[in-house]
Amino acid sequence: MEKRQRGRVVTATRRVITATAQVIAATVGIVADTARVKAVTAGVKAYTARVQAVTAGVQADTAIVQAVTVGVQADTMIVQADTARIQAVTVGVQAYTARVQAVTVGIQTNMRLPLTDLEKANLKKNKVKIVEILNYATDELEVLLNSTTERTKEIYALAEFQTVPSIGIKFAEDLVFLGYYSLNELKDKDGAKLTDEYEQKKGYWIDPCVEDQFRLVVNFAQNQDAKKCGGASPNRERKTFLKMVIQQADRQSHGTNQLNINK
Numbered sequence: 001m002e003k004r005q006r007g008r009v010v011t012a013t014r015r016v017i018t019a020t021a022q023v024i025a026a027t028v029g030i031v032a033d034t035a036r037v038k039a040v041t042a043g044v045k046a047y048t049a050r051v052q053a054v055t056a057g058v059q060a061d062t063a064i065v066q067a068v069t070v071g072v073q074a075d076t077m078i079v080q081a082d083t084a085r086i087q088a089v090t091v092g093v094q095a096y097t098a099r100v101q102a103v104t105v106g107i108q109t110n111m112r113l114p115l116t117d118l119e120k121a122n123l124k125k126n127k128v129k130i131v132e133i134l135n136y137a138t139d140e141l142e143v144l145l146n147s148t149t150e151r152t153k154e155i156y157a158l159a160e161f162q163t164v165p166s167i168g169i170k171f172a173e174d175l176v177f178l179g180y181y182s183l184n185e186l187k188d189k190d191g192a193k194l195t196d197e198y199e200q201k202k203g204y205w206i207d208p209c210v211e212d213q214f215r216l217v218v219n220f221a222q223n224q225d226a227k228k229c230g231g232a233s234p235n236r237e238r239k240t241f242l243k244m245v246i247q248q249a250d251r252q253s254h255g256t257n258q259l260n261i262n263k
Contacts, residue, residue: 111162112169113155122146133159157181164220171213174198183221191215 113130115123123130126144133141133156142152154176160183161172178198180186186194191214198214199206 110168111159113158114169114173115155119145119147119155130159134163153181161217164217167213167217171210171217174210175217177201183217186218186221189218189221191218194218 111131113133115130122145123133128136128144136144138149138152138156141156142149145152145155147155157176157180158169158172161167161175162169164183175186178194178201191211194214195206195211198210
């Protein structure tokens with residue numbers, strides 16, 4: 001009986017030990033599975049982090065590409081603006097060249113100089129055309145013409161004044177008559193006052209259009225531009241001013257230097 005009971009106890013104990021071993025084995029398996037799950041989870045997180053990093057890199061690259069694109073577009077606009085400016089300048093240069101050519105053609109066609117036969121012969125001997133006179137300095141021209149300094153200065157002035165569009169030999173001679181020998185000398189002058197000076201020196205009234213020519217040549221000397229200056233003073237105002245000057249001069253000279261002016 002005792003043997004039978006001990007046998008049952010041993011059997012039960014063996015069963016408990018086996019069951020315990022199985023529980024322990026199952027627990028170890030669960031722990032191992034948990035560790036594997038954690039490892040997989042960590043791997044997933046790491047992969048997710050890598051994906052996020054790659055995504056961030058792609059976004060950064062996209063931003064860089066967009067910035068570069070904007071920069072390229074800005075550079076393109078700058079280039080287009082510069083091109084437009086260059087084209088505008090080119091058009092301006094072409095227009096100015098055309099004006100210069102037109103003026104040159106006009107000078108070549110219309111320039112007249114009161115040269116003596118000897119002066120013409122000297123120019124021809126030195127193979128110098130009349131329109132080329134301004135290409136030489138006055139001392140060089142003096143040698144070419146075999147003329148005096150004063151005569152050369154006068155010829156050079158007559159040629160230079162005729163570079164102003166619509167100014168011919170007659171008005172060029174009028175400017176020399178007033179004592180001017182270059183456009184530079186006229187830069188600070190006033191057209192109306194030059195007209196008054198001319199009338200006083202001539203001793204009679206002149207046509208109002210002459211004042212327009214004085215204004216034109218002064219404006220050209222100042223700006224190298226043949227546009228007419230507006231606002232020419234009326235002839236009556238010029239006469240009034242001149243009368244006042246003459247009356248004052250008459251009073252000072254007691255009538256000894258009275259000008260013969262047609263009223």
